[in-house]
Amino acid sequence: MSYKRHRFPSELIAHAVWLYFRFPLSFRLVEEMLLKRGIVVSYETIRRWSLKFGTAYARSLRRKAARPDDxxxxxxxxxxxxxxxxxxxxxxxxxxxxxxxxxxxxxxxxxxxxxxxxxxxxxxxxxxxxxxxxxxxxxxxxxxxxxxxxxxxxxxxxxxxxxxxxxxxxxxxxxxxxxxxxxxxxxxxxxxxxxxxFVPPASVTTTLSRHIHQIRAFAQWSSATALSV
Structure with a gap:
């Protein structure tokens, strides 16, 4: 799967898909949030992005390694x-x-x-x-x-x-x-x-450790969404 023949850049597509799945937002609300930043894209386009790229992103995310004592x-x-x-x-x-x-x-x-x-x-x-x-x-x-x-x-x-x-x-x-x-x-x-x-485990309790967890999560997200262009 690639971003070829898409008018919008891959970073914007990944961001729109992230907003939709990460937060309790409808496609129309994601459309409104992007419009606030001067980006005009229809909610129907965001829906198609979510259908096309959502599963590919999830597949690219590494699963947590299981342990026998889990x-x-x-x-x-x-x-x-x-x-x-x-x-x-x-x-x-x-x-x-x-x-x-x-x-x-x-x-x-x-x-x-x-x-x-x-x-x-x-x-x-x-x-x-x-x-x-x-x-x-x-x-x-x-x-x-x-x-x-x-x-x-x-x-x-x-x-x-x-x-x-x-x-x-x-x-x-x-x-x-x-x-x-x-x-x-x-x-x-x-x-x-x-x-x-993106949601830290219960063992992550301090503000610093949560920030470190989020920084690592965003780095992994960037890697997972960097599909072939």
């Missing part, structure tokens, strides 16, 4: 798309980084098993522990897969995964719900990748 928090959240309920199955680690997420139409053992299978394939190793709420599908999926991983099932222990849904819920309201399952899956993959990069 703790995986698994949870699922209900999302209604055109009146039909779907479930977004998500895994986050002990630092709150989203490892992966899969939109499915079921909330059962088969869906839980698909999430676990995908996670193990993508991460390349097993976690130290699995933490879930009391949904029995997780335990059933683990047993069917014969995974010898310690599994803790307790609602009070899974706040990290449950809290990870809140930013997406806020965006869902801004977007007035998702229009299609495919559009939802594409959005959350980019949204989570950018949040992983």
């Amino acid at each position: 703790v995986w928090h698994l949870d699922e959240v209900r999302i209604v798309i055109r009146g039909k309920p779907h479930w977004l199955w998500r895994a986050v680690d002990q630092d709150g980084y989203v490892l992966d997420e899969i939109l499915q139409t079921r909330r059962n053992t088969k869906a839980a098993r698909r999430l676990l299978t995908w996670l193990l394939k993508q991460q390349g190793l097993r976690p130290g522990r699995l933490i879930t709420d009391k949904l029995k599908s997780y335990g059933a999926a683990r047993r069917k897969m014969r995974l010898s991983i310690r599994h803790l099932s307790h609602k009070g222990l899974n706040n990290r995964a449950e809290d990870s849904h809140l930013p997406l819920r806020k965006r869902e309201r801004t977007m007035q719900r998702f229009r299609s399952p495919g559009g939802c899956q594409r959005f959350v993959s980019v949204f989570s990748a950018i949040r992983n990069l």
Whole structure:
């Protein structure tokens, strides 16, 4: 993918996409913010940029390297798309980084098993522990897969995964719900990748350490968006 035959410079395209996915903004609000800086670009163009480049940016961002002692928090959240309920199955680690997420139409053992299978394939190793709420599908999926991983099932222990849904819920309201399952899956993959990069982990507590984290995040973002021109 490249920026060839685009009238606007690559830095502006990347900035517009970053604004849309990083903050609870509509395409029209991003258009207004750019207009304030003297840049005239339609919200429809920004939408096309987000569709074309968002996934490529997310793919270019390096994933956090998994460790064998990591703790995986698994949870699922209900999302209604055109009146039909779907479930977004998500895994986050002990630092709150989203490892992966899969939109499915079921909330059962088969869906839980698909999430676990995908996670193990993508991460390349097993976690130290699995933490879930009391949904029995997780335990059933683990047993069917014969995974010898310690599994803790307790609602009070899974706040990290449950809290990870809140930013997406806020965006869902801004977007007035998702229009299609495919559009939802594409959005959350980019949204989570950018949040992983820019939101500091809980261990970063001082102002200086947050600033250092942000400077490194912007450097990595510049590298990820420097696609072939």
